[in-house]
Every structure is written in C-alpha cells, then in structure tokens.
Amino acid sequence: MTGALAPVKPLTALDRCDRCGAQAYIRATLPVGGELLFCAHHGRQHIAALREKGADILDESARLSETPSIAPNDER
Ligand SMILES: [Zn+2]
Numbered sequence: 001m002t003g004a005l006a007p008v009k010p011l012t013a014l015d016r017c018d019r020c021g022a023q024a025y026i027r028a029t030l031p032v033g034g035e036l037l038f039c040a041h042h043g044r045q046h047i048a049a050l051r052e053k054g055a056d057i058l059d060e061s062a063r064l065s066e067t068p069s070i071a072p073n074d075e076r
Contacts, residue, residue: 025061
C-alpha cells in the first residue's frame with residue numbers, strides 16, 4: 001500500500017529543485033542513501049559529478065517539451 005517495492009517514483013509538480021526551487025525534472029539517488037532534486041538547468045550542471053559518485057539519475061527533463069505552457073517560438 002505504501003508502494004515500498006516501487007523502484008522509481010515519477011517526479012511530480014511538488015518536487016522542487018534543491019538549488020533554486022523550480023519544478024524538478026531530474027532526481028539523483030545517492031548510493032549512500034538520500035536523493036537530490038534538480039530542475040533541468042541545475043541538473044545539467046550537477047549530473048556528471050553525481051554520476052561519478054555512483055548516483056542513479058532519473059532524468060525526466062524530456063517532459064519539458066511535452067508541456068507547451070511556454071511556447072518556444074515567439075510568434076509575431
Ligand atoms: Zn534549479
């Protein structure tokens with residue numbers, strides 16, 4: 001009932017970047033336990049170093065392009 005066996009929880013809008021508080025799209029699970037959340041911007045900055053430490057990276061930043069809340073093209 002608590003989903004203890006679920007290997008990966010998807011990130012939600014309630015997950016926030018540890019650095020800036022923006023919505024998190026990247027989660028790094030540390031081998032020693034604990035996890036860090038990053039927005040796409042800060043994730044890119046920290047993922048490489050975290051991978052070297054053996055962290056397991058969940059990158060959902062691809063979902064950014066699925067939510068056209070902000071149009072990438074400035075239409076005029
Ligand atoms: Zn951030």
